[in-house]
Amino acid sequence: MNNVLAISGIVIKELYRRKDFYVLFVLTALITLVLGSVSFFNDAKIVRYLKEICLLLIWVASLVIAISTAARQIPAERENRTIFPLLAKPVTRGQFILGKFLGCWLACGVALVVFYLFFGVVSESRGRSDSSTTGLTSSAATEGHAASAKADDHEGAAGGDEHHDDHAGTEHFSVLLNYVQALGLHWLMLGVVTAIVLLGSVVFSAPSSNITISFIGIIGILLLGEHLNKVALRQQQPVQGILYTTYFLLPHLEWFDIRDRVIYDQPPIAFVDCGLAALYAIAYTGLLLFVTWFVFRRKTLTL
Amino acid sequence: MTRAAPHLVLALLLAVCFTLATTIQPRTRAWSDRAKSGNVLKMLLGDGRRMFANHFFEQADISFHSGYYPSIFDQREPAGKSAMASGKDEHDAHDEAAHAKAMAFLGQPRDWIEAFGRHFRITEHTHLAHGQEREILPWLRLSAELDPQRIDTYTVAAYWLREKLGKVKEAEEFLREGQRNNPNSYEILFELGRLYRESLQNNVRARHVWEFALRKWNEQDSGGAKPDPFQREQIAVNLARVEEEAGRFARAIELLELGKQTSPNPAALQKQIDEIRQKSAPPSSAPNAPAY
Numbered sequence: 065m066n067n068v069l070a071i072s073g074i075v076i077k078e079l080y081r082r083k084d085f086y087v088l089f090v091l092t093a094l095i096t097l098v099l100g101s102v103s104f105f106n107d108a109k110i111v112r113y114l115k116e117i118c119l120l121l122i123w124v125a126s127l128v129i130a131i132s133t134a135a136r137q138i139p140a141e142r143e144n145r146t147i148f149p150l151l152a153k154p155v156t157r158g159q160f161i162l163g164k165f166l167g168c169w170l171a172c173g174v175a176l177v178v179f180y181l182f183f184g185v186v187s188e189s190r191g192r193s194d195s196s197t198t199g200l201t202s203s204a205a206t207e208g209h210a211a212s213a214k215a216d217d218h219e220g221a222a223g224g225d226e227h228h229d230d231h232a233g234t235e236h237f238s239v240l241l242n243y244v245q246a247l248g249l250h251w252l253m254l255g256v257v258t259a260i261v262l263l264g265s266v267v268f269s270a271p272s273s274n275i276t277i278s279f280i281g282i283i284g285i286l287l288l289g290e291h292l293n294k295v296a297l298r299q300q301q302p303v304q305g306i307l308y309t310t311y312f313l314l315p316h317l318e319w320f321d322i323r324d325r326v327i328y329d330q331p332p333i334a335f336v337d338c339g340l341a342a343l344y345a346i347a348y349t350g351l352l353l354f355v356t357w358f359v360f361r362r363k364t365l366t367l
Numbered sequence: 368m369t370r371a372a373p374h375l376v377l378a379l380l381l382a383v384c385f386t387l388a389t390t391i392q393p394r395t396r397a398w399s400d401r402a403k404s405g406n407v408l409k410m411l412l413g414d415g416r417r418m419f420a421n422h423f424f425e426q427a428d429i430s431f432h433s434g435y436y437p438s439i440f441d442q443r444e445p446a447g448k449s450a451m452a453s454g455k456d457e458h459d460a461h462d463e464a465a466h467a468k469a470m471a472f473l474g475q476p477r478d479w480i481e482a483f484g485r486h487f488r489i490t491e492h493t494h495l496a497h498g499q500e501r502e503i504l505p506w507l508r509l510s511a512e513l514d515p516q517r518i519d520t521y522t523v524a525a526y527w528l529r530e531k532l533g534k535v536k537e538a539e540e541f542l543r544e545g546q547r548n549n550p551n552s553y554e555i556l557f558e559l560g561r562l563y564r565e566s567l568q569n570n571v572r573a574r575h576v577w578e579f580a581l582r583k584w585n586e587q588d589s590g591g592a593k594p595d596p597f598q599r600e601q602i603a604v605n606l607a608r609v610e611e612e613a614g615r616f617a618r619a620i621e622l623l624e625l626g627k628q629t630s631p632n633p634a635a636l637q638k639q640i641d642e643i644r645q646k647s648a649p650p651s652s653a654p655n656a657p658a659y
Contacts, residue, residue, distance in 0.1 A: 102505075104504050104505045104508050105501075105504055105508070105528060105532075105534055105537040105541070106534070106537060107501050107504065107532070107534070109501060110501050110502060110504060110505055111502075112430060112502040113430075113502070113505040113506065249487075290481070290484055291438060291440035293477050293478060293480070293481060294440045294441070294477070295440065297477070311480070312478075312480065316480060316484060318484070319483070319484050319487050320487075321487075322487050324434035324488070324489050325434075325487070325489065327434065328433040328434045328489060330433075330434075330489055333486055333487060334486065337483070337486040337487070340483070341487070
């Protein structure tokens with residue numbers, strides 16, 4: 065385990081020595097702040113467009129960091145020939161892969177914490193909707209309002225104030241929980257992404273091709289993954305079978321994208337569902353790392 | 368052959384460059400007005416920006432539904448206008464039901480992956496309310512910047528601004544901007560008339576604007592542009608109400624007759640016409656008292 069941690073520590077140091085993270089963070093912050101300074105119809109309470117754009121930038125930046133960091137690891141060690149003394153330590157190839165993965169994943173986690181802190185500060189500084197209303201209308205929402213209004217009438221003025229404070233506190237907690245869940249699921253998703261790219265780095269000959277193919281594949285999964293079954297059902301056999309099989313085999317990274325829930329102030333996801341999604345991500349990461357090790361263990365290290 | 372001195376060649380080239388620049392530069396100005404534009408988006412994207420305007424208009428509708436929105440892969444019932452856009456039109460419970468049906472696109476999950484994935488999605492059909500409608504405005508503003516000829520953007524934004532957010536001044540300014548970009552739009556003029564009548568209670572200005580809108584509609588009709596007949600009915604009926612209130616009954620009847628031509632409910636307009644006729648008729652002499 066010490067070997068794995070030592071290798072991962074080097075990867076983390078590499079991230080903060082490189083300029084990628086700083087450049088992406090400054091760009092995200094700059095674009096968000098410039099857009100935040102724009103006034104639409106003299107209304108300072110408008111906030112969701114800013115959350116939407118900021119979260120989109122965070123997702124793009126995190127994918128760039130994860131993919132570019134992971135794709136460079138093994139080819140750089142081979143190119144500089146530092147892999148030979150490293151594996152002669154003795155460090156096994158499995159530990160090497162695991163150390164590289166852990167380093168990239170933890171580095172992405174550190175970057176994500178900084179990004180989400182910035183996001184939290186920006187969105188909370190713009191303020192949120194009035195805590196006494198959900199800002200939505202639906203049959204269920206209307207009934208809810210009617211019921212809470214009735215309850216307020218019974219409680220009287222003093223009781224109503226306490227109720228309002230409790231409600232505001234619960235809402236703040238709910239928002240915080242949403243941010244934490246968004247960060248956690250995002251990080252788990254980056255674990256799968258890192259594992260995919262590490263596998264790519266032992267399969268493809270050049271980091272550039274690995275980065276390009278991984279980017280296209282991951283963006284494709286994020287955009288189309290959840291719709292592949294609908295597309296499959298409209299096709300004839302055998303295309304339908306092939307598409308549906310692909311749908312079941314693909315890691316469903318789109319589950320981990322809960323930006324809409326954060327942007328539109330939805331209630332947090334049940335912890336059971338978060339736990340199951342985490343298990344799903346861990347299973348895929350484990351599988352991908354195992355395949356990476358399997359390919360890498362018989363690979364000649366000379367270029 | 369003697370070789371020309373390098374500094375003379377350089378001077379010649381510079382002179383040629385300068386001459387070409389002074390000749391070509393005025394002509395290039397006429398090629399495109401992109402550089403002259405004060406709009407950054409127009410300068411960067413040129414006419415290609417219009418492609419994105421529709422996307423941002425849809426983004427406003429997505430925001431209005433708090434993220435619950437069908438993708439191109441979801442089967443959605445054709446519902447005509449979105450709830451955000453139709454909010455400004457007079458609609459009834461039937462329209463609401465049709466919209467609710469159109470938005471029930473999720474259906475039963477097809478497999479366990481889809482069923483589990485729904486825990487992370489927004490799966491409830493809601494509309495923004497209680498002043499939260501303001502969240503659609505940035506997207507509408509952006510859509511108008513990208514395509515100033517998209518008329519719906521101005522009328523929809525103005526409706527939500529004045530009706531739900533109480534920003535009548537901003538709504539008027541935005542409609543005026545729309546009118547400058549689309550001087551022949553009867554839709555923007557109609558919405559402007561509604562603003563004067565409903566929000567500013569200024570019937571005189573509303574009447575002038577609606578008369579102008581009706582004229583624009585007729586111009587387009589005679590020009591073969593096939594303007595929306597429903598809009599003419601809306602303009603005529605609203606104008607008729609103003610005329611009726613002002614006591615110009617003959618003009619009000621004339622306008623209601625015009626509206627009746629394209630109305631989905633001509634019987635209701637006929638009833639209004641009859642009521643105005645009754646109101647405008649000279650009071651008949653009282654029946655003679657029976658002689659005893």
